[in-house]
Amino acid sequence: MRKSWNRLKHARFLLCLSLLNALLTLSVAQSVMASSLPSQQLDIAFDLAGHRLTGKSVITVPAQTAATITLSGLEIISLHLNTTPIQATKQLTILPTPQEQQVTISFQKTVADSQMDGLIDPSGIALTGLWHPQLDTACLYALAAAIPKQFAAISEAEEISDTVSGKTRTVRFRFSHPADSLNFVAGPYVVEQEPITPGQTLYSYFFAEDRELAAEYRKKTLAYLKRYQELIGPYPYKRFSIVENRLPTGYAMPTFTLLGQTVVRLPFITETSLGHEVLHSWFGNAVGVDASQGNWCEGLTTYLADQAFAADKGADAGFRKQQLINYQSYVASDNTLALKDFSGAGSHLASGNKTARAVGYDKGSMLFHMLFREIGDAPFYAGLRYFYARFRHQQASWQDLMASFNTSSHQNLEPFFSQWLSRADLPRLEVTMDSLKEKDGQMELGLTIKQLQEKPYRLRLPLDIVTAKGKERREVTLTDAETKLNLSLTDYPSLVIADPDYDLMRTLAPEELPPTWSRFLGSRERLAIIPEAEDRQIYAPVIELLTSLDCPVKTASEATDKDLAGKAVLFLGTNSRLARSIFAPPPQAATGFTLEARENPLAPSQVAVLITSSSAAETAAATPKLAHYGKYSALYFNLGRIERKTIAESDQGIRLAIDTPPMGIALPQALSFTAIMEQTADRRVVYVGESHTRNEDHLLQLRVIRALFAQNPKLAIGMEMFSREAQPVLDRYLAGELSEREFLKQSGYFSKWGFDYRLYREIINFARRNKLPIVALNQEKELVSKVFKEGASALTAEELAKIPADRDLAIPGYRQRITEVFAMHGQHDATEQLNGFFQAQAIWDETMAESVTAFLNAHPESRMVVLAGQGHTDKATAIPPRVARRLPTIRQAVILNSENEALDQTEADYLIFSKPVELPPAAVLGVMLANTPEGPRVEGLSEKSKAGAAGIREKDLILALDDEPVATIDDLKIILLGKEIGKQVTVRIKRKSGGWFKQEAVLSVPVVL
């Protein structure tokens, strides 16, 4: 940052290494000659033990000149206008007169301890706030300071001289350029120096205890000074000093930089912030900011320092991407700011400054990068050199910058500057493919690029076309909301990447945006879920931080799962029911403090963050550091020391897959069924996925069960088709205590599952014959549909006890797969419905995983075959990873029948190629039925209904079939299971006839099935 301060608001600074506080708007005209400026002679002395400054200021106001002098924060002892004593006020207005006027002020100031902008102490002096009378215009200063003999002092100065008398050293500072205010620092410094160029000298003012750092700082500073002299023009002053401060600052003032003692000890400062502060000598100090049009100097300094240092290491694309992530984390449509309205912002650590800084520093830097690409290398630097030469020791505006680049590039850059300075929105791009044609060995790729924001920008968009031979770079100019492209290519493309190196200031696509801590901090819709009172104490410092950030807070028992939808959420501790319903139990370190950010599975484009801590001490040590690590997805602190920090993977550039080649298998690698079964011999769980109505899938299931049973008879069959409450009925049937009909009736098979029982009959009979347990895996249908409709929070305590508390919704790819399934069911837009569907799916998968695990834990000798729909056997996202979470040491395998569809490697371990086998048609009446208290009633008849042909009509009640009574639809289905096609059955019905005399008739109707 450049150090300067606003006279009216007495700003307090926090640790800040590359930032700028609000700049003065100077009312003095640029062309005013130095002699017509006011001047101020300051004489100061100190009582260090009393933390007090005594000063005398003589301000000379030229003839015909008005001035306002701010005295707030000062204790005025006497005040004279010319020779007339006047009453002290906070602000003194001097009206213009024909003669020169003189204001003489005697003042004192006591600096209370631990102010960021002031220290007067036997250990040193640092005055960077309001410590002397302050004019509303720049003026010429002369400063004389009396300090202890053993101190050295620094202020804005090109010449410093001193004399010693007794115990006192008097230091005189001369600075020939107008300044807004002075800063003053003194202390027991070790002062060392070396030449920059003839007539220019570099000094280091370091405390004795840090003296060994000074040489490295001077060496790095010399390199930066050389770099920028060559790039921009001569260093503007006769001296440059690196000054250590007792207070934790990071400021750049004319002729020196003031770095806190804690700051200079950080190892990376010489590689990053030091260069930024040195560069402010050119931009910010020598060329001041005419803030009437906004602040250009932080964007320019960030581009030529921080971004350029990343480019030196070949890491500039990543640096710019990080700038865009930062921007997107903190700037939303309701708090955005045009670049021309950025005047400055304080510390990057204070949450209130993040939005302005993302605009002024990040977007500002991107503007210069886009300008560099627009006009090219040579005109860009020529423009900078011209600008510096023209405005050195003056103030300049965005307009002045633009005029310089217009001259150097011979272009009219008004449209470019105008869109990036005035607009507060960003381009948002979408790339889609229209066509891919091959003709005479030439490929022609048709693309549409849309600008999704309200009004199109003019943009130069780089495109990488990836082919088997490598990448080919194209650049297209976009001016409209929609641009159609036809690209001729010599090779078959597989991928198009738009803006792969982050050359454009734009909104990132969701796939480019990793889940980061900053996205919670910057979210406009956020909620923190804090533990109940008894567990809260351990997280007290984080809760305090959240309060200071105005983050809404609910306790775990107050919050519902609807609260998680549409918001960035933060959970403290793993015990909250809601945290566990998203994160399952995450691995928690035994000691230390962890923070993990993921995409919120219930709120696309928002994050879910989980903080866990092993003790109140760990929380207290780590929490103050969190502000430094916004860009990370996962953090681990041990006693406040950062030990692990990672950023989740995200796409580089906007990616459009043109072609995903299909996968195949080499036939020599095809395995016989026997070989596959041998390979699964050590698998504790073997899943055989099914399409419920495909008979060959069920035949494969039985085949696998037979083979595994032959390997080892300690085998159980887990079935999705039965929910847990059917277990006693299943057990009784397997034990031979029930007939098949009783089993089907008591288990409610037809009303709960409903698929043709013949698909499962042989599997269940195999288990019955061989005394294999069948485990009912599933959750009650009614409970799941309640979650689908009303959310998990609608469940009663009794219902909640039936579902696993730990549900992992954040398994990568899970939401995407469920969204695709949801869309296939014809549901598209309703996010709330999708969330309900998603939670319901997760309850199924988690319940079944829990059932599998419970059985295996209770039967350590046993293995299990799991029969479930393919959606539930998915190797990467469904039951298998959820069993693995509960039983991390076991091995599992997933077997599927090939369905002649695209193969996804994460779906299964083994793919079997079976012949299709149709079941013979089932014996049906061809009626649609509804249960009534009197029995099933015919609601409709199918086109070729056998019952219809035999004379059964709508509204008939079915009472019996072949004399077996029918009370429910289930009864009828159970009886029909034993009937054959082509045979005659007798259906007894009750028919009501209308009219005045209601009549009922019971009829026996013969039906040929």
Ligand SMILES: [Zn+2]
């Ligand atoms: Zn700066």
